[in-house]
Amino acid sequence: MTEFSVDTPQVVIEAVNLTKDRLSSFLKKRTRVLDGLNLQIYAGQTYGLIGPNGAGKTTTVKLLLGLLRPDEGEAKVLGAPSSQRENLARIGFLPENPYFYSHLTGREFLTFVGKLFSLPDDLIETRVKNLVEKVSLVDACDKPTGKYSKGMLQRLGIAQALINDPQILFLDEPMSGLDPLGRMDVRRILHELKAEGKTIFFNSHLLPDVGELCDRVGLLVNGKMVADSPVSDIAEGGNFKALEDFFLEHVQAAMHPSKDSKPHSEQN
Amino acid sequence: MQIIAAIALNTFREVLRDKIIYAFFVFACLISLFGILLGTLSVGQDIRIVEDLGLAAISLIGGIIAVFSGANLVFKELERRTIYLIFSKPVKSWQFILGKYLGLASCLLIIILMMGGFLGALVGFVDPTSPANALTHLPWLALSLALVYLELLFIIASASLFSTFSTPIMSVLFTLCFWLVGHSCASLQDLAKMSTNPAVSKFFAALYWLMPDLQSLTRVRSELMYGRALTTGGGQGELLIYLTTYILAYVIILLVLSALINERRELP
Numbered sequence: 001m002t003e004f005s006v007d008t009p010q011v012v013i014e015a016v017n018l019t020k021d022r023l024s025s026f027l028k029k030r031t032r033v034l035d036g037l038n039l040q041i042y043a044g045q046t047y048g049l050i051g052p053n054g055a056g057k058t059t060t061v062k063l064l065l066g067l068l069r070p071d072e073g074e075a076k077v078l079g080a081p082s083s084q085r086e087n088l089a090r091i092g093f094l095p096e097n098p099y100f101y102s103h104l105t106g107r108e109f110l111t112f113v114g115k116l117f118s119l120p121d122d123l124i125e126t127r128v129k130n131l132v133e134k135v136s137l138v139d140a141c142d143k144p145t146g147k148y149s150k151g152m153l154q155r156l157g158i159a160q161a162l163i164n165d166p167q168i169l170f171l172d173e174p175m176s177g178l179d180p181l182g183r184m185d186v187r188r189i190l191h192e193l194k195a196e197g198k199t200i201f202f203n204s205h206l207l208p209d210v211g212e213l214c215d216r217v218g219l220l221v222n223g224k225m226v227a228d229s230p231v232s233d234i235a236e237g238g239n240f241k242a243l244e245d246f247f248l249e250h251v252q253a254a255m256h257p258s259k260d261s262k263p264h265s266e267q268n
Numbered sequence: 269m270q271i272i273a274a275i276a277l278n279t280f281r282e283v284l285r286d287k288i289i290y291a292f293f294v295f296a297c298l299i300s301l302f303g304i305l306l307g308t309l310s311v312g313q314d315i316r317i318v319e320d321l322g323l324a325a326i327s328l329i330g331g332i333i334a335v336f337s338g339a340n341l342v343f344k345e346l347e348r349r350t351i352y353l354i355f356s357k358p359v360k361s362w363q364f365i366l367g368k369y370l371g372l373a374s375c376l377l378i379i380i381l382m383m384g385g386f387l388g389a390l391v392g393f394v395d396p397t398s399p400a401n402a403l404t405h406l407p408w409l410a411l412s413l414a415l416v417y418l419e420l421l422f423i424i425a426s427a428s429l430f431s432t433f434s435t436p437i438m439s440v441l442f443t444l445c446f447w448l449v450g451h452s453c454a455s456l457q458d459l460a461k462m463s464t465n466p467a468v469s470k471f472f473a474a475l476y477w478l479m480p481d482l483q484s485l486t487r488v489r490s491e492l493m494y495g496r497a498l499t500t501g502g503g504q505g506e507l508l509i510y511l512t513t514y515i516l517a518y519v520i521i522l523l524v525l526s527a528l529i530n531e532r533r534e535l536p
Contacts, residue, residue: 022536059536065356067535085358093356099348101278103285115274116357160353170356 012168012199013041013064017073020059020223033059035223036073041216043167046190046200048210048231051220052251057203058096060220061170064201065093077168089117092161096172096203098153102146106137106156109145110163117164124163131159135189151182158189169193171202175209187213211235211243219247221254271359272367279371283337288375291329292382299325303390314394315405322387323409323489327416330380331447334372334420338427339439341368342530352535362527365428369523372424377417384413408492411508415489418515419482423447425522432529449475450482480518485511 018037021030034056041047049057062068063075066082075082078090100109107128114124132141135155140148145156154174161169174190175183183206190213193200204210210217211231219227227250235242303318342365345351354364388406426446430439449456453476460472488511 062535067352067355069534085360088356088358091356093352095349095352095356097349098353099350100353101282101350103282104278108281112274112278113353113357115270116354116359118270118358164357 009042009044011040012043012078013039013047013201014076015039015060015064015073016076018060018063018070018075019072020056020063020068021071033223034063037220037223037225039218039225039228041199041201043199044197045216046194046214047202048214048217049201049203049220050205050207050210050217050247053205055220056223057220058172059223061093061172061201061203065091065170089164090167092164092166092169094154094157094161094169094171094174096176098157100145100153100156100160102144105144106132106141106148106152106159109156110141110159113160114163119164127163127165131162134162134192135159136185150177151179151185154178154182154186155189158186162193166198168199168201171200173203173205175204175206183209207243207247208240211240217243219250221251224254226250226254271363272370275354275359275364275367276371276374279341279368280375283372283375284378286337288333288337289379289382291333292379292386295325295329295383296386299387299390304394315391318390318394319387319405319409322383322390323412323416326380326383326387326413327419329383330376330416330420331423333379334376334423335427335440335443335447336436337372337375338424339431339436339443341372341424341428342431342526343436343439355535361531362524365432365523365527365530369424369428372428373421376420376424380413380417380420384409412489412492414508415485415492415511418512419485421519422450422480422482422515422522425519425526429522429526429529432526432533446479447482450480451486453479453481453483480515485515 015037018034018039019032020034022033023030033054037056037060039060049060051057059068063070064077064082065088066075066085069083078087080087101112104112110128110131111124114127119127128141132138135158137152137155137159140152145153148156154177158171158174161171171190174186178186187209190200190202194213200213202213214231216228216230217234218225227246229246231243234246299318299322303321306317306321308314342351345354345368388409391405391409423443427439427443430442434442456472456476456479460469460476463469463472488507
């Protein structure tokens with residue numbers, strides 16, 4: 001298996017003409033949810049995939065993780081096809097609105113996840129101790145997760161995604177439903193992970209967070225990638241308004257192609 | 269192995285914390301009340317009545333737990349979306365299915381042992397004047413319990429298979445049908461012989477060969493309860509080994525099918 005180093009920029013996440021259709025459950029009507037996605041993300045990058053609801057962001061993550069099979073095209077992570085389950089040992093994933101086993105305490109749950117990665121018991125113990133500190137769950141880690149608040153669940157979700165010390169992190173809407181304090185906590189954790197050199201791929205609706213955290217941003221509308229650009233080119237100094245304008249222009253242009261709504265960035 | 273053990277332990281905890289242990293208290297109350305009441309009405313047959321009723325109750329309560337918990341085994345993970353957390357880790361489909369199965373099987377073992385222990389104690393209590401008489405019953409009781417557990421292992425495997433592709437209600441119905449037909453194997457054979465239509469005859473004959481012969485399991489259990497040494501097939505030990513192998517072969521086939529169906533599943 002190819003080893004990747006953070007020092008040399010290498011493609012660690014790749015999608016080539018990635019396409020996925022959804023079949024309706026009754027009439028088996030086919031709807032295209034992802035249409036020929038091409039994507040290249042380099043080691044150490046923080047990539048934000050943004051787009052309106054139903055744009056295909058979660059589908060993209062699931063295809064990259066091998067939870068869904070593509071109808072056309074190919075998804076590769078760390079140089080291997082997504083269908084190779086062994087690769088998942090070097091990947092961390094936080095699903096959208098995560099639900100954990102409510103009968104387990106936070107510590108029991110993290111230990112359980114550590115065992116799913118076949119980590120040795122002493123290493124699991126050390127990592128659980130460090131991670132509950134990192135995500136500020138020291139006081140709550142011996143309580144059942146059924147009693148956790150939304151913010152605590154999200155932080156526990158991030159901790160479980162880090163238990164294997166992954167090279168790549170996939171985070172699906174990591175800030176959704178969080179209050180400003182919760183968002184601040186998650187942002188702090190993501191900044192730390194970014195400083196550690198992890199490759200982070202995340203979906204979000206929250207443009208200020210994307211502007212603050214990401215190196216590059218991709219905009220998905222109706223299953224198609226309509227823009228993919230470094231954040232510094234769009235919003236200098238993390239200017240949230242510029243990123244919002246970029247988002248609105250491209251989404252409107254993609255949704256109403258007949259109107260003269262070509263994005264300014266392309267007109268210039 | 270660590271992965272299977274982790275999933276099994278998690279399932280074991282989940283089932284136990286679902287207050288399933290209360291089934292034991294229902295059993296204890298039922299058998300104490302009816303066993304002793306009916307035992308006093310039958311002259312000199314107190315122990316027999318308590319044993320017969322006790323085993324029937326264990327079989328029924330164990331069966332109910334096996335059918336309902338088994339039917340929810342995979343579906344619950346899908347419904348609560350915890351399955352995303354499992355399959356975004358390097359866990360293979362067969363490891364997941366086997367872990368879930370072993371977790372529920374161990375939980376049932378504990379409950380059967382508790383109910384069996386209570387029944388054994390009750391047998392001693394019913395005839396305190398001759399403990400030797402009560403003691404002679406215990407080995408037969410233990411063997412009969414082992415056969416009840418063997419049947420439950422088959423039921424959990426059937427319910428697990430159905431739970432991989434249908435809703436819990438449908439899984440319960442399918443499993444109950446499977447269980448019922450397994451107990452009517454002789455009738456299937458008779459129907460195949462009686463039918464004048466060759467197609468119908470072949471259908472019932474095929475069904476007879478396909479379904480497990482649970483009827484024989486009950487027959488052997490009844491013989492054991494009447495303290496008869498089993499001579500069919502050359503000896504008691506040999507027959508029990510044959511029955512165990514026979515049921516375990518079915519269990520393995522059902523689990524392999526469950527793993528194959530689960531392997532093909534996408535997680536949208």
